[in-house]
Amino acid sequence: MNPVLVILAALVMAGLGIRLAYISTAEPRRRMLHAYSRQVGLALVPGIVPELSRRLYRRERAQVVGSMIGLAVGAAALVSMGGSESPWNGLLVGVTMTVASTSALILNDSRAAFAPVPEAPRLARSLSPRLADYVTPLDRTFSLGFLALATLGYIAVLGVIAINPERVFDDVSVRTILWPAGLLLALAAAASLLTWAAVGALLDRGQPASTSIELAWSDAFRSTTLRSLVGIPGIIAAGSTCVLFLSLSDSIYRPEPGSVGEILVKSFTIMGPVLVFALIGWSVTSLRTRSTTHYLRRLWPETAVELDRRRRGPAADNWPDEDSREKTSA
Numbered sequence: 001m002n003p004v005l006v007i008l009a010a011l012v013m014a015g016l017g018i019r020l021a022y023i024s025t026a027e028p029r030r031r032m033l034h035a036y037s038r039q040v041g042l043a044l045v046p047g048i049v050p051e052l053s054r055r056l057y058r059r060e061r062a063q064v065v066g067s068m069i070g071l072a073v074g075a076a077a078l079v080s081m082g083g084s085e086s087p088w089n090g091l092l093v094g095v096t097m098t099v100a101s102t103s104a105l106i107l108n109d110s111r112a113a114f115a116p117v118p119e120a121p122r123l124a125r126s127l128s129p130r131l132a133d134y135v136t137p138l139d140r141t142f143s144l145g146f147l148a149l150a151t152l153g154y155i156a157v158l159g160v161i162a163i164n165p166e167r168v169f170d171d172v173s174v175r176t177i178l179w180p181a182g183l184l185l186a187l188a189a190a191a192s193l194l195t196w197a198a199v200g201a202l203l204d205r206g207q208p209a210s211t212s213i214e215l216a217w218s219d220a221f222r223s224t225t226l227r228s229l230v231g232i233p234g235i236i237a238a239g240s241t242c243v244l245f246l247s248l249s250d251s252i253y254r255p256e257p258g259s260v261g262e263i264l265v266k267s268f269t270i271m272g273p274v275l276v277f278a279l280i281g282w283s284v285t286s287l288r289t290r291s292t293t294h295y296l297r298r299l300w301p302e303t304a305v306e307l308d309r310r311r312r313g314p315a316a317d318n319w320p321d322e323d324s325r326e327k328t329s330a
Contacts, residue, residue, distance in 0.1 A: 005090055009075055013068060020064045023057065032056050040220040041293045041303070045213050052217065058108055066104025070097035077180065091246075092180065095239030102228050102235070109225040110202070131199055133298040134223040135230050136291050143234030147188055150237035154185055157244060160264070168264060172248065181244030188236035195229050202226065216300055223295040242275040 022028055033053050037044050044052070074093035131140070161169045161177070202225065209215035248264075296304040 005078075005093075008090070009071060009093065013071055016064050016068050016071070020061065023060050023064070029053050029057050032060060039292045040223070041296050042216055042220055043213065048214060048217065055221065059105055062104040062108035063101045066101035067097045069104070070100025073100065091239070092243055095184075095235065098235055099232060102232055105228055106198070106225060109221065110198070129203065129219070129299060131203065131226065134219070134226045134295050136294045139227055139291060140230055143230050143232075144192075146234035147192055147237040150185055150188060150241040153241045154181070154244065157248065177244070181240050181247060184236055184240030184243060188233050188240055191236055192233035195233055199226060199229055202229075216303070219295050219299055223292070227291065238275050238278065241271075245271045245275075
C-alpha cells in the first residue's frame with residue numbers, strides 16, 4: 001500500500017476524530033443549526049430550537065462516524081487487494097467514505113422517522129407528499145443516469161475485451177474486471193432496489209406535528225434524507241465505472257505508439273477523471289439553494305415566495321431577524 005496514502009488516511013482519521021469532538025460543544029452546534037436554517041429556508045422558532053439542535057448534532061455525528069468507518073473499510077479493501085500502489089486507490093477510499101457517511105446519515109434519520117410517536121393532537125394533510133415534492137427531477141435523473149451509464153459502460157468494456165483487438169487485453173485478468181469494479185456495480189444495483197424500497201417506506205410514514213412550523217421542519221429533514229437516499233446508487237455506480245477504467249488502463253502492458261492499445265489506455269485514463277468531475281459537479285449541484293428548498297416550493301409555496309422575495313431584495317445579504325423569520329416560516 002502506498003506510504004503516502006497511509007499517511008493521508010491517518011491524517012484524515014485524526015481530523016475526523018477532532019471534528020467529532022469539536023461538534024459536541026455548544027457553539028459549533030449553534031452554528032450548524034443556523035447554517036441549516038439558511039439552507040432549507042426556515043425560521044428558528046425558540047420553542048423547537050433545542051430539539052432541532054439535538055437532531056442536527058446527531059446527524060452530523062452520524063456522518064463523521066460513517067466517514068471514519070468508510071475510511072477503515074476502504075483501507076482494509078486496499079490491503080485485501082495485495083497492497084496495490086495504484087495512484088487511484090484514493091478514489092476507491094473516497095467513494096467508500098462517501099457511501100458510508102451517507103448511509104450512516106440515512107440510518108440516523110430513519111431511526112428518527114420510524115421512532116414511536118406519542119398520542120397527541122397533530123396536523124393532517126389532505127394529500128400525502130410524493131418523492132417529487134422533496135427531490136428535484138435533476139437529482140433523481142442524475143442518480144439513475146449514473147447507474148444506467150455505468151451498466152452500459154461495463155457491458156461495452158466486456159465486449160471490447162471479448163473482441164480483444166490486437167490482443168491488448170491478454171494480460172487483463174478476471175480479477176481486474178470483477179474486483180472491485182464489478183462488485184461496486186453489483187452493489188450499486190442492489191442499492192438502487194433498496195433505495196426505492198426505503199423511499200417508499202419513508203413516504204408512507206406519517207409526520208407527527210402539532211404546528212405548521214413543526215411540519216415544515218419535518219419536511220426539511222425528510223427532504224435532506226430523501227436526497228441522500230436517491231444519490232447513493234449514482235455515487236457507487238460512478239465509482240465503479242471510474243475504478244474499472246483506471247484498472248484496465250493500468251493492466252494493458254506497454255502498448256505500441258499509435259496502436260489500438262495506446263488509444264484504449266488514453267481513453268480509459270481520461271474517462272476516470274471525467275467521471276470524478278461529473279460526480280463532484282453533481283454533488284455541488286445537489287447542494288444549491290433550489291435543491292435544498294425544492295420542498296418549500298412544492299409543499300409551502302407561500303413561504304418559498306417570501307423567501308425568494310427577501311433573497312432578491314436589497315437586503316438579501318442580511319438574513320431576517322428571528323421575529324420576521326417566524327412570521328414567514330409556514
